[in-house]
Amino acid sequence: MSQMMHIDNIPSTPGKFKMEKSPYHRQRLYSSLAKLTFWSFVFIGLIFMFFFRSSSSSSSQVPSDLSRRSLRTSSYGGPVWEKRVKASAKIRSRNGFSVLVTGAAGFVGTHVSVALKRRGDGVLGLDNFNDYYDPSLKRARQALLERTGVYIVEGDINDVALLKKLFDIVGFTHVMHLAAQAGVRYAMENPSSYVHSNIAGLVTMLEVCKSVNPQPAIVWASSSSVYGLNTKVPFSERDRTDQPASLYAATKKAGEEIAHTYNHIYGLSLTGLRFFTVYGPWGRPDMAYFFFTRDILKGKSIPIFEAPNHGTVARDFTYIDDIVKGCLAALDTAEKSTGSGGKKSGPAQLRVYNLGNTSPVPVSDLVSILERLLKVKAKRLVMKLPRNGDVQFTHANISLAQRELGYKPTTDLQTGLKKFVRWYLSYYGNGKKSAQ
Numbered sequence: 001m002s003q004m005m006h007i008d009n010i011p012s013t014p015g016k017f018k019m020e021k022s023p024y025h026r027q028r029l030y031s032s033l034a035k036l037t038f039w040s041f042v043f044i045g046l047i048f049m050f051f052f053r054s055s056s057s058s059s060s061q062v063p064s065d066l067s068r069r070s071l072r073t074s075s076y077g078g079p080v081w082e083k084r085v086k087a088s089a090k091i092r093s094r095n096g097f098s099v100l101v102t103g104a105a106g107f108v109g110t111h112v113s114v115a116l117k118r119r120g121d122g123v124l125g126l127d128n129f130n131d132y133y134d135p136s137l138k139r140a141r142q143a144l145l146e147r148t149g150v151y152i153v154e155g156d157i158n159d160v161a162l163l164k165k166l167f168d169i170v171g172f173t174h175v176m177h178l179a180a181q182a183g184v185r186y187a188m189e190n191p192s193s194y195v196h197s198n199i200a201g202l203v204t205m206l207e208v209c210k211s212v213n214p215q216p217a218i219v220w221a222s223s224s225s226v227y228g229l230n231t232k233v234p235f236s237e238r239d240r241t242d243q244p245a246s247l248y249a250a251t252k253k254a255g256e257e258i259a260h261t262y263n264h265i266y267g268l269s270l271t272g273l274r275f276f277t278v279y280g281p282w283g284r285p286d287m288a289y290f291f292f293t294r295d296i297l298k299g300k301s302i303p304i305f306e307a308p309n310h311g312t313v314a315r316d317f318t319y320i321d322d323i324v325k326g327c328l329a330a331l332d333t334a335e336k337s338t339g340s341g342g343k344k345s346g347p348a349q350l351r352v353y354n355l356g357n358t359s360p361v362p363v364s365d366l367v368s369i370l371e372r373l374l375k376v377k378a379k380r381l382v383m384k385l386p387r388n389g390d391v392q393f394t395h396a397n398i399s400l401a402q403r404e405l406g407y408k409p410t411t412d413l414q415t416g417l418k419k420f421v422r423w424y425l426s427y428y429g430n431g432k433k434s435a436q
Ligand SMILES: O=C(O)[C@H]1O[C@H](OP(=O)(O)OP(=O)(O)OC[C@H]2O[C@@H](n3ccc(=O)[nH]c3=O)[C@H](O)[C@@H]2O)[C@H](O)[C@@H](O)[C@@H]1O
Pocket: 182, 183, 184, 222, 223, 224, 225, 226, 275, 276, 277, 278, 286, 287, 288, 289, 303, 304, 305, 313, 314, 315, 363, 390, 391, 392
């Protein structure tokens, strides 16, 4: 072999290599051919296995590297299941919508689903019930939705076959896409979960939406975090959003660019909503107001971040009911998508709105309000804002949403937290059962 590889034996023109025909060489040739055939089979076999595995996993399974955030594979189908899907998505009011709400067992998803259902729209939920935070809270929200007549299909937004099946059964007029990997700080612990849900999942959803007929209009959750290191306040939709401070923010910003592409090529009507630190009853236990409440009640110390030189860290906390009104207004004003069969027939609507409260509150004030409402003094542990994605402040300019959606937040932090605390105490009991 080494002889054959000698520089003199390399043909000048490929394919014109003349072999010697001695018996010795013939024998070597046969054994080489046998080896080549054997290894070719092994190689082809490996390729086949790879494709088989990746094609079966792309439709219904999820990557195994999503540590700490276990996902179930979905099981669906059958006439009983289809009947439930249809019943849930059935429109009950004149000119009502049929809306697929992804992330329906999530905080915003639950509230939006209830509001849509109550006004007579058909609503079908989709959620993968991952364990990023206590799944029993998601199950409790699911039970609440069931009582309202909303069925949640258990599955992942990356499951193309499931999404197609849902669109086969129901001609959704709208998709409220809220399924995402949320949380700013967790992005350093589990970056791939953000790529999986906020990038791959969004693309999968848009791929399916662009190919169904008629295409739905899509409203989806972006984030105030896209403003990143922007220092111009209040944040306006026209401000730069190219300096994200966390991978989470980067995936949401990427989502906005992806939305532009699908709008441009396929005529999908797309509206991104930049939510500003949404809080309220049935909220997310990974958010500060929620775990501060839990830890104040437990007598545990709470870390309060401050910026360099004792600078204030503040958020434009926005109450859930105001956000729900913004979401419904976005759906109501969404124009139809213009494409069919994967081609657009004209320009389609592409929008981005800030949904904030317009009044940033320092985190230390948030804690003072909680202390008053809980009647417990917090053990404050003031510490430097860690460099793990948090920005120092957020502040929304909402004039665009006000003008075009009629969006007008009406709940201040004090009032909203009062409602949250009332819910928290009734849900977890006063310290007896507590959030994880
Ligand atoms: O508005 C948004 O776009 C984002 O709002 C929240 O992100 P964040 O504002 O960071 O909300 P929290 O994690 O609840 O933090 C609220 C405030 O408390 C501060 N904080 C947080 C944690 C902590 O231990 N101590 C502390 O002082 C944070 O720096 C921040 O100023 C959500 O978690 C994101 O999913 C959402 O996209």
